[in-house]
Amino acid sequence: MTELAEPATRDETFPLARTCPFAPPPAYEKLREAGPVQRVALPDGSEAWAITRLEEVRQMLTDPRFSSDRFNPGFPILAKGGRPQRRRFGASLINMDPPEHGAARREVVGEFTVKRMKALQPRIQQIVDEHIDAILAGPKPADLVSALSLPVPSLVICEQLGVPYADHDFFQSRSSTLLNREVTQEVRVQAVEEMQDFLDKLVAAKEADPTDDLLGRQILKQREEHGDVDHDSLVSLAFLLLLAGHETTANMISLGTVALLENPDQLEIIKKDPGKTLDAVEELLRYFTIAEFATSRVATEDVEIGGQLIREGEGVLGLSYSGNRDEAAFENPDELDIERGARHHVAFGFGPHQCLGQNLARMELQIVFDTLFRRIPDLKLAAPVDQLPFKHDSSIFGLYCLPVTW
Template identity: 60%
Template sequence: MSADAVPTLHISRTCPYAPPAEHRKLRVETPIAKVKLPNGRIVWVATSHKDIRAILSDPRFSSNRRDPNFPSLAYERPASSNLKPMLLELDPPEHGPARRAVLGEFTLQRINALGPRIQQIVDEHIDAMLAGPRPVDLVQALSLPVPSLVICELLGVPYADHEFFQKHSSVIVSQKLPADVIMGSVVELMTYLGKLVGAKAQNPTEDLLSRQIRKQLAETGAVDFEGMVSMAFLLLIAGHETTANMISLSTLVLLQHPEKLAAIKQDPSKTIGAVEELLRYFTIAESALGRVATADVEIGGVVIKAGEGVFALANTANRDPEVFENADELDLERGSRNHLAFGFGPHQCLGQNLARLELQIVIDTLFRRIPELRPAVPFEELSFKDSSTVYGMNEFPVTW
């Protein structure tokens, strides 16, 4: 097939929640297909739940974003080879030890211990909403500051600097800004985190970065500064961008389904299952699931050759009717955790337990404390993040 004959893959959602119709058509007709990305690169795309799980768990598919064949949705990919690879870019044998080194920070027991502090943060921000003028932008008043403050406290990043890293992280996750602009924000944020890690190496406190520094000093007698900065960079961006967008989208869709919202308000034990369904329903970070084959691999009856990139459309896979009955319906009692919202395989999201807990606390607290919450503008006037690698809302005016 000539390059001109390969269809261009458009990622923007025609509906705020559902995958584009062309993605659904691919899943039905050609679950493994060649497409052209907006930047002109030709890659394979996978759309079925079964095939994507196979790809994400197969060590013959590399996560190395420095590979020139790695698929990227950006119009121009920034050349970041001078920066130490992040955890999500590593392959075996480096990936396993690097992940295990920090995995203990995100166990269910350790994350649950953060529950009272997360609850306090949520309550403080809702207090401010109730005391202030209406309408209020939920994104700025609650969705963004809550996970930002949580990840800052967890890492040991001064929250006073949150506007700085939020500004740069929004640039870094953009699909459409020029490469030099994106790279400029990467360097700015890396420089900031380098100074922070250096300060903690001199004076460790009680936070994730300090614990990792003490651990490295005890084990090797030295601190891997570049590796520590790379880890902090990933956790800082991932720790607030994804959860913030999920808070806004979840609030919106629950307000649109008052009968479903009423059920979890009456029985908060249902919120845990509701969070899983909301994660499946939105799948906001699907564009993180790119891989490049390091050997010829047969997936779904198609051979992906060594050196070819493959892009996993998790949002489409999470609507796969072979896995999820009535997949396009929001069923808060579905009780399914086999979705791909956190990825799958060895690179499955490290902070998923934290994201689940934050969403559960925010949903329960927001609707309990502001039972009359409602959108302050018609649905048609809401603005969504169609040009970001993490889907969400630009702003969400609410009142009560």
Template identity: 60%
Template sequence: MHGVNMENLPPRVCPFEGDASTTEPGPMTRVTLHGGQEVWAASRHADVRAVLTDPAFSADRANPNFPFLGTRRVQQDNGLKPALLTMDPPEHGPARRMVLGEFTVKRLAALGPRIQQIVDDHVDAMLASQDRTADLVPALALPVPSLVICELLGVPYTDHDFFQSRSRTLISRLSTPEQVKAAADDLREYMDKLVTEKEAAPTDDLVGRQIVKRRAEGVEDHDALVSLAVLLLIAGHETTANMISLGALALLRHPDQLAELRADPTKTLGAVDELLREFTITEFVTSRVAVRDTVVGGVAVKAGEGVLTLGNAANHDPDVFENPHQLDIHRGGRNHIAFGYGAHQCIGQNLARVELRIVFDTLFRRVPTLRVTVPVSELSFKDDAAVYGLHSLPVGW
């Protein structure tokens, strides 16, 4: 949690090491961010959900009091129009509904066979290793969701090194403001060119279909579509990629539960939601700033005060989740807030669930002797990034 005074802030739950008992959520707490800004931290499940549904709170990153963990204000520095993540009513509802049809159950079901083919192709390549070893991150975790989001948006996968490197810069808390601005500029210029090409000749992909739909409804906005496409490109591969590697590691460390999934794949979707709850990899995406006085968890929050919503702590709230620090694929329910909550809940959450289900089912079925080849203590976790995960995961079989 780079740039945050940790004295009053619950540390991230890491289910692989140490004692998690210090992560118990508590009442609203004052914390100090980079540059000395004091904000509230909400860590209880009920408090986080209250913040995310109270219209007294704004998601607008352009608000000068918005609680950033670093010194980045990418949108206003780089000419990007507000995307879904940063919009408030009344603009947010219509903008969300405009793209919601791209993530319906019917459309995602149609994507299933293609996702399966992508996963199989990468497992094939991994199994071709002569020494029967691989790094699961570059071999499977990163390329699968990258290919899926590229095909969904209509972005050439041949450019994946370009956008992945810029994405890493954007989500790293160690990046300087200058590095973040340069990375955001690069992505905006790249997507601006791509959208312009598709406006001239719309293609059968998300961006092309959005162009046609917006023209038909008389709401065509080039810059808004560029911002949306940049957001979906980054979110669509970084998040799922990290969940693949973390989820694989967690299941390998719980062989009894993994054996159940191998025996009965119908349990995998439940396991996916439990893994999402366990890791809550985008912990601070849902922070807010109060635009008028309100009360959260019995604490008065004044207009202009920021609130960090600590999703990871909230998803380990013992008042909501029994034995919250234990992985339990039988826990059931989707009352976790790994995808946020309320009007801004992640629009691509079901796509992520489909990808994760297919990856885990395929990987553990086709590589039954898969194992991690280094001690957990030697693995490098992304503690410096806005999206938690693993830098690498060496495996053998």
């Protein structure tokens, strides 16, 4: 392999701010134009490679020479406060590499099949209807985040995992802290420990009396197949699924609602033909790409991508949001077009670490958008978009509140 000349380090320090809630940072386009692999600065003063185009992002995410281990010294850290500390309950799926990752994922992947998700559909529909009933019976304006976007996926993941929804204020506040890139390392560590303590006790209770939910079924499955329960792995799994299972979908509900209300021609398409709502979901996922840095990695060997040598130990940012706005992959990528039929986006990642709960997220979003705009057809924003509190400080983009009326 021939080492190629390295581009000059960019002036911008990642993560870059979204100056418009409907568009990536303006620098992304310049980075793509400069080439598929560019050198960028990180908050701690170190540097990493940014992969800017869809083809190369997908290539990197399927290459086993890139590691997901966030505790590797070369892994790019974007939050303030330095490198995360190892959790006392062991590695999370999101941090694992082969062969451990494949084995751990196979243990639980059956809980997220399309068939199992369809079995949840009636209950999800009931949850959505109940919350829209409450919105219609309540005062105007309503905050869609607290009234619908956050409680619906929170209830769904709680019921799926077997977590008491009565504790939602506790885990939602800790999740918000963990995702806030501006908090100190001490505050973040405290939030992690409090969540771990909570889930440690929950899993222990289920080991004593397994319930018919994901955690209870995993306990019975492990006992049958392995003769014992890996308590620590279940705590780690519950931590990941509880955090990711409500934050991502909640923010997509809010952002998707704003985008559809701001693009009435697109909204009209799904009002006339609900069969196209799933296409709208795919396009909204591509359009916002709210967890764009979940595709960060570190090279474990020298690798050449896009004509650039990435050396062993160097960090890589797979810029999924840049890839999802790549002109070479999507025609008129900055337009919201729910009929484009482009399912090759990387909003859920790609390769072995592609989002485990993507089937659940798609179904929740489809049910929410269909039901919301059918039951409240004259829904509208109660504040201008430029006055809405977007989550510019969070690792998952979204909204803190969304005032709506009708």
